[in-house]
Amino acid sequence: MTKLIFEKSEQGRRGCLLPEAGVPEIDPDSAIDSSLLNEEEICLPETSELEIMRHYVELSNKNHCIEKGFYPLGSCTMKYNPKVNESICQLPRFKDLHPYLPVTFVQGTLELMYELQNFFAEITGMDKVSLQPAAGSHGEFTGMLIVKAYFKNKGEERTKVIVPDSAHGTNPASAKMCGYEILEVKSNDKGQVDIEKLEELVDDKVAAIMLTNPNTLGIFEENIQKIAEIMHKAGALLYYDGANLNAIMGIVKPGDMGFDIVHINTHKTFSTPHGGGGPGSGPVAVKDYLSDFLPVPTIDFDGESFFLKYDTPLTIGKVRSFYGNVGVLLRAYTYVLAMGKNGLKQVSMDAVLNANYLKEKLKTKFFLPYEGLCMHEFVLSGKIQKEQGVNTLGIAKRMMDFGIHPPTIYFPLIVPEAMMIEPTETESNEILDNFIEIMEQIAKEIEENPEEVLKSPHNTPVKKIDEVLAAKKPNVAYKKQ
Amino acid sequence: MIYHNYLPNTDESRQKMLDIIGVSSQEDLFKNIPVELQKNTSLVLPESHCELEIQNRILELAQKNIWPGGYVSFLGAGCYNRYIPSVIDNILSRVEFLTAYTPYQPEISQGTLQAIYEFQTMICNLTGMDVSNASMYDGATATAEAILMSCRITKKNKTIVSRALNPETQDVIKTYLSGPDIDIITAPINEDSITDINNLFELTANKDIASIVIQVPNFLGNIEEVRKIEQIAHNAGALFVVIIDPISVGMIKPPGAYGADIVTGDGQSLGNNMMYGGPAFGFMACRQKHMRNMPGRIVGSSLDSDGNTAYTLTLQTREQHIRRDKATSNICTNHSLCALAGSIYLSIIGPKGLKEIANICFQRAHFLASKISEIEGFKIPHDNFFNEFIMILPDNLSVDVFNKEMLDRKIIPGINLNSYYHELPGAILISVTEKNKPVDLYLFLSALRELVEEYVLN
Numbered sequence: 001m002t003k004l005i006f007e008k009s010e011q012g013r014r015g016c017l018l019p020e021a022g023v024p025e026i027d028p029d030s031a032i033d034s035s036l037l038n039e040e041e042i043c044l045p046e047t048s049e050l051e052i053m054r055h056y057v058e059l060s061n062k063n064h065c066i067e068k069g070f071y072p073l074g075s076c077t078m079k080y081n082p083k084v085n086e087s088i089c090q091l092p093r094f095k096d097l098h099p100y101l102p103v104t105f106v107q108g109t110l111e112l113m114y115e116l117q118n119f120f121a122e123i124t125g126m127d128k129v130s131l132q133p134a135a136g137s138h139g140e141f142t143g144m145l146i147v148k149a150y151f152k153n154k155g156e157e158r159t160k161v162i163v164p165d166s167a168h169g170t171n172p173a174s175a176k177m178c179g180y181e182i183l184e185v186k187s188n189d190k191g192q193v194d195i196e197k198l199e200e201l202v203d204d205k206v207a208a209i210m211l212t213n214p215n216t217l218g219i220f221e222e223n224i225q226k227i228a229e230i231m232h233k234a235g236a237l238l239y240y241d242g243a244n245l246n247a248i249m250g251i252v253k254p255g256d257m258g259f260d261i262v263h264i265n266t267h268k269t270f271s272t273p274h275g276g277g278g279p280g281s282g283p284v285a286v287k288d289y290l291s292d293f294l295p296v297p298t299i300d301f302d303g304e305s306f307f308l309k310y311d312t313p314l315t316i317g318k319v320r321s322f323y324g325n326v327g328v329l330l331r332a333y334t335y336v337l338a339m340g341k342n343g344l345k346q347v348s349m350d351a352v353l354n355a356n357y358l359k360e361k362l363k364t365k366f367f368l369p370y371e372g373l374c375m376h377e378f379v380l381s382g383k384i385q386k387e388q389g390v391n392t393l394g395i396a397k398r399m400m401d402f403g404i405h406p407p408t409i410y411f412p413l414i415v416p417e418a419m420m421i422e423p424t425e426t427e428s429n430e431i432l433d434n435f436i437e438i439m440e441q442i443a444k445e446i447e448e449n450p451e452e453v454l455k456s457p458h459n460t461p462v463k464k465i466d467e468v469l470a471a472k473k474p475n476v477a478y479k480k481q
Numbered sequence: 482m483i484y485h486n487y488l489p490n491t492d493e494s495r496q497k498m499l500d501i502i503g504v505s506s507q508e509d510l511f512k513n514i515p516v517e518l519q520k521n522t523s524l525v526l527p528e529s530h531c532e533l534e535i536q537n538r539i540l541e542l543a544q545k546n547i548w549p550g551g552y553v554s555f556l557g558a559g560c561y562n563r564y565i566p567s568v569i570d571n572i573l574s575r576v577e578f579l580t581a582y583t584p585y586q587p588e589i590s591q592g593t594l595q596a597i598y599e600f601q602t603m604i605c606n607l608t609g610m611d612v613s614n615a616s617m618y619d620g621a622t623a624t625a626e627a628i629l630m631s632c633r634i635t636k637k638n639k640t641i642v643s644r645a646l647n648p649e650t651q652d653v654i655k656t657y658l659s660g661p662d663i664d665i666i667t668a669p670i671n672e673d674s675i676t677d678i679n680n681l682f683e684l685t686a687n688k689d690i691a692s693i694v695i696q697v698p699n700f701l702g703n704i705e706e707v708r709k710i711e712q713i714a715h716n717a718g719a720l721f722v723v724i725i726d727p728i729s730v731g732m733i734k735p736p737g738a739y740g741a742d743i744v745t746g747d748g749q750s751l752g753n754n755m756m757y758g759g760p761a762f763g764f765m766a767c768r769q770k771h772m773r774n775m776p777g778r779i780v781g782s783s784l785d786s787d788g789n790t791a792y793t794l795t796l797q798t799r800e801q802h803i804r805r806d807k808a809t810s811n812i813c814t815n816h817s818l819c820a821l822a823g824s825i826y827l828s829i830i831g832p833k834g835l836k837e838i839a840n841i842c843f844q845r846a847h848f849l850a851s852k853i854s855e856i857e858g859f860k861i862p863h864d865n866f867f868n869e870f871i872m873i874l875p876d877n878l879s880v881d882v883f884n885k886e887m888l889d890r891k892i893i894p895g896i897n898l899n900s901y902y903h904e905l906p907g908a909i910l911i912s913v914t915e916k917n918k919p920v921d922l923y924l925f926l927s928a929l930r931e932l933v934e935e936y937v938l939n
Contacts, residue, residue, distance in 0.1 A: 001789050002591075005599050005828050015829035016566050018837045022919040023848035028732060028840075031847060031864050032704055038734045041832035043606045052568055052828050056596070060577035063592035067576040073585075080487055081580050084532050088539045089756075090570070096549035098556040099758030100896050102888070108545030109757050122525050134618035134760065135814040137801070145660060173801035173811035177629075178660040182806040220513045251511055252518045267814065271487075275818030276593035277583040277615065277778065279760035295656070317656035321559060321621040321649040321747070322758025337538060338487065340529030346483040349507040350490050356510060357498040373504075373513055400589050405582075411802070428489035429498065460588040462791040467587075470783035470795040474772065476612055477602040478782075 001462075002058050006478050009045040015052055043480060062461040063276070064405045070431055072358075074377045074408035074420025075168070075216060077246045077268035082338060085271065085331035094330060099322040103307050109326065110306035113299045116333045117283075123344070124242070124262045125255025126285035130294040131324040136243060138319065139263030139282030140174035140210070143239050145316040146261060146286065146293040147208045148178050150237070153293075153314060158207035158236070164193050166217060166412040171210040171241060180207060187414055191217040191370040195226055202234045212241040213257065214248070214375035216412040216420070218355065228258025237261065237290075245269045246424070247352055247376035250345025261286050270332035281328040295319045350425035351376040354432060358423055361436045365443040369415050377422035379415050385443065389450030392417040395442055397464060398456040402438045485529065553921045554893040557869050557912020558700070559620070559647045560758060561750050563728075564838070564915050566829045569752045569822050578821060583778070583814065587793040588785075593817065594792035597780040600824040607730050607827075608744035609737015610766035614777035616820035617812065620747025621650040623763030624694065624724055625657035626776045626810055627743045630767075631692035631720040632663055633774050633809070639664045640692045641684055643676040645699035646724065648901045654694075668693075674701040674863055674871060674905075678709050685717035692743075693717075696724040697733065701898070702869035702910065704733065711740035727751055727764075729867050731839025743767045752826030753819050762816035762823060773799060776810030838915050842868035846913035849922045856929050858937035868914065871898065874907040878936040883909070886935075890928045 028037055047055070064071070071078035089095060097106055117129040133139040144161070151158045161175040162183045172182045183201050188194040192215065209231055213221045221227065231238050240259040246269045248254075254262045266272045267280035274280065286294060296315045297308035308323065339347060352375050359368065359378040366380040382392035390398075396406035396419070408420040423432060445453050457463065484491075495507065504510060511519065530538065554562055573579065577592060584590030584597075597615045604613035617623035628640045642654060644667050651667070658665055666684055671677040676695055685693070693714040695705050707723070714721040723736035725746045736744045749761030767775060773796065781795030801808040830838065846868040854861040858875030872895070874883055880897045887894045898908040913922070 002595060004595070004602075005824075006602065013831075014833070015568075015831055016834060018564075018830075018834060018841065018915065021841045021844035021848075023845055023922070025840075025844045026847055028843060031843075031866065032733065036704065036707065036734050036739070038730065038732055038738075042730060042735070042835055044603060044830075044832045044835065045828045046831045046833075047828060049568060049829070052825065053572070055828075056572045056578075056825065057575070059592035059595055060572075060575045061592065062590075062595075063577040063581045064586075064589040065577045066580040071582070073582055076582055078580075078582060082487060084535055086574065086579075088536075091539070091543050092549055093543040093546040095754040095756050096562070097546060097757040098554060098562065098755050098893075099560050100556050100558060101547070101893065102884075105547040106757060108542035111545060112542050119526060134622070134816070135812075137811045137813045138618060138622075141660070141811055145656065148660070169801040169803070169805045169808070170811050170813050172806035173804075173808045176806040176808075177657075177811050179662055220511075222513055222515065225515060225518070248514075250522060250524050252514050252522055256518050256522070273579045273818075274582045274814070275816075276578055276581045276590070276596075276821070277817030278814040279618075279762075279816040279819055280814045281760075316659070318649065318652040319622075319656055320653060320759070321619045321647075324758075325760035326757040327754070327760055334535055334539065337527055337530040337535050338532075339485070341524040341526035342483055343485055343488075343529045344524060344526070346485065346488060349510070350488055350495075352510045353490070353495060353498050353502075353507055356502045360501050360503075373502075373510055396586065397588065400586065405589065406586055408585075426487055426489065429494040457588050461591045462588055462789060463785040463787050465587045465785050465791045465793045466783050467793050467795070470781040470793050471797075474779075474795060475782040476598070476772075476779055476795070477605045478598070 004478055005045045005047065005055050008047055008051055008055065011046055013046045013048050015047055015049050069403040070427065070435055071405040072407050072421045072423050073405060074422040075243050077422060077424055079271055079424040080426035081271050081273040082335065085334045088334055089327050089330055107306055110299055112333050113329060114301055114306050116329055117299060119336050120264055120283055120285055123249055124285045125253025126262055127288040128291035128294060129283055129285045130298055131283045131329055132295045132319050133282035133284055134320055134325055135278060135280045136263060136265040136282045137170035137174055139284045140170055140241065141177055142284050142295060142319050143261040143263055144175050144178040146290055147237055149293045149314065149316050150290055151207055158205055160206045162201055162206060162209040164211065165414050166215050167210060168212065168216065168241060168243060175210065191219045192221050192223065193227060195223055198227065199230055202230055204234060206234060206236045208237040208239050210239040210241060212244050214244050217370055217379050218374040218377035219370060220375055224257045243268060244376065247348055249348045251348055260290060266328055266332040271335040272328045272331040279325050279328055281325040297323060347425050354423040354425060354427060358421060358432055362439055365440055377420060379412065380419045380421065381415050382417035382419060385446045386417050388446050390446045390453045392419055394454050398442050398453050400457040401459045404435065404438060552891050552893050553924055555895045555911045556893055558896045558910055559649060559747065560755050561912065561914050562755060562916045563750050565752050568829055569825045572825055573818060573822055578818060584794060587791065591792060594780050596821050596824055598782060598792050600820050601780060603824060603827045604764045604766050607727055607735060608766040609735030610744055611769040612772045612775065613764060613766040614775050614779050616815045616817060617763035617765055617777060618816055619761060619763045620724060620745060621653035623745040623765045624650050625654045627722050627745050627765060628654060628658065628692055628694065630743065630774050630776065631722060634771055635691040635720060637689050637691040639666060639690050640694065641666045641668050641690055642694040643668045643696065645670050645676055645701055646694065646696045647700045675699060675703050675705050676710065678706055681710065682713050685713055685719065688717050690717050690719040692720040692722050694722040698726060698729055698867040701871055702866035703863055704865050707739045728839055728842065731835035732843055732867065742771065748820065748823045751823035753822050760816055760819050762819035774809060775799065777812050777815055841915045842913055845917060845922060846870060849913055849925065852926050853929060857933050859929060869910055869912045872909045872911050874909065875937045878932060880907060886932055887928060892925060892928055
């Protein structure tokens with residue numbers, strides 16, 4: 001157990017020293033209402049520099065990360081995060097730039113962002129890109145605001161958005177934030193959107209459908225052209241959740257499938273680190289007829305220099321301060337350069353190859369709800385093991401003992417005891433074989449001695465955590481005794 | 482086939498896997514995708530670059546940006562050039578923090594989880610609130626989410642925002658609130674460049690206001706009449722939402738001390754690089770009674786099966802992955818690593834350091850302002866500020882000419898306020914931080930004196 005940094009504090013210790021103001025000083029109450037002046041000290045840790053280093057190094061040792069071991073977390077694309085991406089962000093000519101510098105001072109950053117807009121447009125088959133959104137769900141929100149602005153401009157009142165029952169939770173939540181009512185369309189027995197049910201739902205009040213393709217089961221929606229036809233015929237738009245873009249780069253473009261709006265998760269497909277929960281980046285790409293609604297500013301080029309384009313009368317406005325998570329975009333740009341056009345295609349081909357290989361090997365011990373080729377990920381069900389006494393949560397906890405991060409579990413919601421497995425292209429065949437062996441061993445352990453498996457994990461920094469207690473009696477901040 | 486340092490598969494291993502799968506080529510893996518969709522999909526993108534080539538290209542781009550060390554800058558307005566202790570980058574570059582995902586599996590994410598719990602504690606202490614979430618994208622989106630939260634709590638759908646909020650924040654609020662169609666009323670500012678109390682009082686007359694939102698210090702640098710605004714808000718049954726500059730708490734009381742219900746702000750000042758505007762992080766804290774209406778991740782302390790303290794994501798029934806369209810927000814990935822920078826920063830500077838930094842900024846800013854006011858033609862209209870203030874240019878010196886003259890002297894002055902506030906012609910917002918050394922202030926002053934010679938006296 002690591003003590004809190006507050007518990008390591010001792011009055012008077014310093015983590016850093018600061019210079020004198022170096023100018024003649026005045027009494028703060030000569031400027032600021034004295035009743036607002038903070039006489040007390042804020043409760044913050046008082047520790048030496050070494051103690052702080054030790055504290056965070058100790059904490060870091062309690063985390064799993066990509067460099068420690070396999071991380072097949074479905075829908076999260078936990079691929080290797082290249083280190084050259086990190087080093088370029090340390091250049092003062094990038095990191096020390098204030099967002100209100102004259103644009104003539106930041107032509108390099110703007111050129112990079114402009115090129116990146118074009119890269120993303122090319123990969124997704126769209127026309128115009130905004131790099132502003134800070135994360136995937138922020139991109140969804142931006143995209144759905146564009147949908148709303150588009151219909152408002154057309155003078156059409158549309159109030160509903162369709163999402164499949166297999167969709168990420170962010171999809172309905174994002175549409176709801178834009179004031180839409182959510183209609184859920186069921187999946188058919190192939191794990192794909194049920195076309196008949198979709199047709200029943202579509203009318204002139206439906207603004208859009210939000211889809212992931214391949215979907216969250218890792219299955220390509222084969223009827224995507226039909227879906228696009230149904231939606232467009234009804235005057236509605238198609239929104240592409242780019243969470244699974246890693247499966248299709250250089251293979252098929254969302255724009256060609258009929259999508260009107262796409263968001264990209266750079267922290268999935270484009271190798272930017274996830275940072276324990278961000279920062280990511282969720283650029284949004286649209287077809288030409290929606291480009292007037294993109295958030296401002298976009299990065300533009302007048303033939304001589306790059307500039308921030310604000311002059312977009314129909315824009316939805318700004319979705320965050322400044323221009324985007326530039327530090328994250330730098331890394332994504334570097335990644336596209338590193339892979340190049342052929343490399344990106346190979347990324348998708350290897351991601352799909354690795355996933356299909358794992359699926360073929362694992363389906364002998366675990367139930368595979370949807371047969372057939374998968375894309376970059378697939379979903380198993382732990383229902384056989386549940387009958388033997390260990391549910392999917394138990395399987396996940398046991399995996400940790402082998403130094404493996406469990407897959408995404410209990411999602412998508414339409415598969416009972418779901419395990420969503422995404423190996424990514426950056427894992428070698430040896431790693432995959434090792435994972436298969438471990439999964440086979442766990443399956444065997446469950447057959448032979450399920451009670452023992454349920455005691456897992458054993459080799460982790462803490463044992464199984466009481467999450468019910470955490471929610472029942474919330475303790476969300478340390479209070480000094 | 483392609484060999485690449487990020488792709489470990491070889492032709493041999495690829496063939497082995499294809500054999501097991503039972504297809505003859507990698508292309509066959511995509512046969513479920515209609516063939517007509519797979520035409521013309523070759524990408525028009527650069528060829529693959531090796532690391533050396535990447536570095537060359539990136540340096541070429543970097544050379545097209547200025548060398549920031551070659552200028553003295555007084556730009557602030559929501560993004561600040563501040564001291565970043567070396568410890569921060571050192572810790573952030575640890576892959577265990579850098580490449581981990583959101584801590585869904587607590588047993589192997591205790592590092593991130595405990596760090597967030599400590600972060601939440603520090604934010605509570607900085608704001609004087611009871612509960613903080615794990616971070617938001619930035620201060621602007623945190624504030625927009627706070628307004629949505631105030632509408633959920635009060636079941637009203639109007640909000641009053643001060644015109645002295647950062648204009649970027651005002652823009653973002655406008656965008657966010659266009660989604661659920663919440664009305665925004667903008668409260669005007671008075672001649673002291675603070676929110677006009679009389680007007681604010683009138684705006685709350687019909688009591689259907691969910692929240693009043695102010696910024697302290699406000700965008701123009703000045704300290705608002707917070708206690709009067711608190712009374713107006715609560716008398717109207719509205720929540721009092723306050724946006725703070727976290728550094729200012731080293732001198733000015735946290736909003737918890739003057740009745741705020743929700744506090745938000747931008748954490749860039751806390752150990753994050755400016756990076757042309759992002760990423761940094763937003764924070765949001767509130768009173769205990771509003772906890773279940775908070776958006777975003779929250780980490781709680783619990784026990785493991787051995788009875789030891791352990792941390793986990795909690796109160797997840799507020800969140801999109803459980804509640805879908807009934808969630809308090811769609812936010813999923815937030816800005817965890819930037820928030821970690823914030824925690825490390827606050828651990829390093831500690832309570833005394835925070836006071837000292839606030840004092841350095843305050844003293845240097847007031848010194849600069851008082852010296853500017855002695856220069857003929859330049860005016861400093863207010864002194865009720867922390868570390869940013871308005872400077873009015875002489876009548877016959879336009880903002881454009883002023884900027885050019887200053888840039889020629891390797892000084893980047895503050896932003897032109899007139900582009901946001903039509904009633905403030907010739908107004909520049911000057912920001913002073915601990916990075917502006919006394920010698921920089923003298924440089925600024927001597928530049929102004931040169932301009933007096935040229936533009937005022939002639």
